[in-house]
Amino acid sequence: xxxxxxxxxxxxxxxxxxxxxxxxxxxxxxxxxxxxxxxxxxxxxxxxxxxxxxxxxxxxxxxxxxxxxxxxxxxxxxxxxxxxxxxxxxxxxxxxxxxxxxxxxxxxxxxxxxxxxxxxxxxx
Numbered sequence: 001x002x003x004x005x006x007x008x009x010x011x012x013x014x015x016x017x018x019x020x021x022x023x024x025x026x027x028x029x030x031x032x033x034x035x036x037x038x039x040x041x042x043x044x045x046x047x048x049x050x051x052x053x054x055x056x057x058x059x060x061x062x063x064x065x066x067x068x069x070x071x072x073x074x075x076x077x078x079x080x081x082x083x084x085x086x087x088x089x090x091x092x093x094x095x096x097x098x099x100x101x102x103x104x105x106x107x108x109x110x111x112x113x114x115x116x117x118x119x120x121x122x123x124x
Contacts, residue, residue, distance in 0.1 A: 002026040002113045004096050009118030012086055016122070020081040022096030022115055029077040030054075033104035035111060036070065036081050038092035038120075048094070050104025051079065057103060063089075086122045093117040 008020040022034070035050040049060045049070045058070055069082040079096060097111035105111065 004098060004113055004115035006094065006096050006115045006118040009094060009120045011121045011123065014087055014122055014124050016086050017084045018086065018120060020094055020118060022079045024077045024098060027098060030074040032098040033101050034072060034079040035097045035104050036094060037097060037108055038094045040092040045108055047106045050106060052104060053102055059104060059106060088122045088124045091120060091122050093119050
């Protein structure tokens with residue numbers, strides 16, 4: 001059974017940093033592209049960032065470029081999202097997702113597995 005478990009969310013002030021983690025089990029992690037998505041209240045889920053199998057290819061949404069960094073540790077079956085210079089508009093539930101493709105898709109429906117999400121709230 002595949003499980004993706006996010007952690008690291010919380011309540012922070014604008015300008016602060018957070019690091020999210022997503023621990024995967026039940027799959028060959030090193031053969032899955034990983035993505036982070038987020039969904040704010042009343043809004044559609046949006047792509048944040050994706051990373052390829054080895055970590056050599058990454059894609060970022062324009063809204064987070066230069067502030068967020070994705071990384072993965074295939075030995076620990078974990079993908080991370082370092083979020084710096086957080087803004088109130090970053091407030092959302094953040095989800096990690098896994099896809100068998102080498103290159104991470106930027107659309108949610110292409111992903112095979114999803115975590116339950118972790119809340120990130122940024123106060124102004």
